[in-house]
Amino acid sequence: xxxxxxxxxxxxxxxxxxxxxxxxxxxxxxxxxxxxxxxxxxxxxxxxxxxxxxxxxxxxxxxxxxxxxxxxxxxxxxxxxxxxxxxxxxxxxxxxxxxxxxxxxxxxxxxxxxxxxxxxxxxxxxxxxxxxxxxxxxxxxxxxxxxxxxxxxxxxxxxxxxxxxxxxxxxxxxxxxxxxxxxxxxxxxxxxxxxxxxxxxxxxxxxxxxxxxxxxxxxxxxxxxxxxxxxxxxxxxxxxxxxxxxxxxxxxxxxxxxxxxxxxxxxxxxxxxxxxxxxxxxxxxxxxxxxxxxxxxxxxxxxxxxxxxxxxxxxxxxxxxxxxxxxxxxxxxxxxxxxxxxxxxxxxxxxxxxxxxxxxxxxxxxxxxxxxxxxxxxxxxxxxxxxxxxx
Numbered sequence: 001x002x003x004x005x006x007x008x009x010x011x012x013x014x015x016x017x018x019x020x021x022x023x024x025x026x027x028x029x030x031x032x033x034x035x036x037x038x039x040x041x042x043x044x045x046x047x048x049x050x051x052x053x054x055x056x057x058x059x060x061x062x063x064x065x066x067x068x069x070x071x072x073x074x075x076x077x078x079x080x081x082x083x084x085x086x087x088x089x090x091x092x093x094x095x096x097x098x099x100x101x102x103x104x105x106x107x108x109x110x111x112x113x114x115x116x117x118x119x120x121x122x123x124x125x126x127x128x129x130x131x132x133x134x135x136x137x138x139x140x141x142x143x144x145x146x147x148x149x150x151x152x153x154x155x156x157x158x159x160x161x162x163x164x165x166x167x168x169x170x171x172x173x174x175x176x177x178x179x180x181x182x183x184x185x186x187x188x189x190x191x192x193x194x195x196x197x198x199x200x201x202x203x204x205x206x207x208x209x210x211x212x213x214x215x216x217x218x219x220x221x222x223x224x225x226x227x228x229x230x231x232x233x234x235x236x237x238x239x240x241x242x243x244x245x246x247x248x249x250x251x252x253x254x255x256x257x258x259x260x261x262x263x264x265x266x267x268x269x270x271x272x273x274x275x276x277x278x279x280x281x282x283x284x285x286x287x288x289x290x291x292x293x294x295x296x297x298x299x300x301x302x303x304x305x306x307x308x309x310x311x312x313x314x315x316x317x318x319x320x321x322x323x324x325x326x327x328x329x330x331x332x333x334x335x336x337x338x339x340x341x342x343x344x345x346x347x348x349x350x351x352x353x354x355x356x357x358x359x360x361x362x363x364x365x366x367x368x369x370x371x372x373x374x375x376x377x378x379x380x381x382x383x384x385x386x387x388x389x390x391x
Contacts (some may be wrong), residue, residue: 039063082122089138089173089195090124096180097126097134103128107137115153118142122174133162136178151175152321156366159321159354164364167356187361188302189207203249206295208285211246214274219267222311229262230311235309245276248285255293262285262307278303280315304359314375315358318366318384323350332389336370336377343370343377344389353387355380 021034034041043056107125122140158165165179168187208274220232275288280302282354284294304315328347335350336343355369381390
């Protein structure tokens with residue numbers, strides 16, 4: 001009898017353990033998963049390209065792997081609202097492409113080689129009749145799935161035609177590719193013109209005692225990890241940063257699970273007042289003295305621009321548009337020379353290795369970026385030694 005009781009207790013204990021969930025934050029925009037052996041409950045808040053808010057929310061319950069209940073609100077607006085957004089983007093982009101003597105000529109999706117039409121929901125392409133190098137694409141993949149194999153064909157289309165162009169994507173608008181004479185379109189301004197912000201949603205400001213404290217700042221040290229990037233002492237620049245911080249708000253309790261990349265250490269003379277954590281998009285911040293989700297700057301200030309203007313740091317990434325299945329001639333290809341040093345790509349593909357400058361969304365060949373001194377070869381060789389080799 002005693003042995004039977006022990007078995008029953010063990011079974012009950014095992015059953016209880018099978019009901020205990022492990023909490024996990026997902027990398028889809030902020031969903032939270034509670035996963036146990038017998039079931040999985042997901043509180044959904046994930047990025048959705050088809051949602052008018054940029055997110056879809058809801059919940060889902062699975063028992064033994066089978067969906068038993070759930071509800072998702074994607075906030076999808078009526079089709080006319082989607083068409084209104086695309087029409088606005090077309091109107092704004094068209095203004096950059098044409099002169100009074102120009103017409104806009106439509107580009108058919110069939111003109112784009114190797115595109116998977118089944119995965120494209122909306123495609124709009126236009127070029128200027130008298131300035132045929134002025135063109136744009138607006139692309140909505142189906143279900144908001146921006147897989148690389150879907151978008152690579154559009155990357156290739158532009159990279160083969162132009163050494164420099166712009167590309168931009170956001171949770172609330174489709175991907176945009178555009179080439180103009182100066183490639184100087186302000187994409188964020190474009191977004192603000194075409195996307196109506198919901199001013200009625202509840203927001204929380206940074207606590208007034210934190211704002212009052214950092215208002216005494218007269219020196220800011222900018223760090224990236226353990227590396228000091230620069231020091232700001234100019235009172236006008238400090239005021240600009242303080243105004244941006246004061247404008248920041250938090251909407252809801254959800255936040256992306258990525259971490260900050262920079263720190264603004266706020267000093268009153270030699271006294272450290274607070275440290276402002278700054279995310280890589282230049283729009284999200286969090287005072288270190290607050291244990292909460294980040295706040296979003298609402299007055300239009302982009303802290304990335306301040307970091308670039310006040311330090312030697314450049315926001316960029318390397319893009320390799322070569323076909324993964326394509327054989328690359330493994331001979332080293334020299335693309336730059338400076339101060340007695342030569343710089344080589346690891347194989348011959350200089351027309352397919354691009355650099356994207358994050359702030360102006362400008363994409364150009366790595367070779368062009370080096371030749372025009374927009375970025376140093378030493379920095380590329382240090383950051384991407386598998387791409388650029390210094391000898």
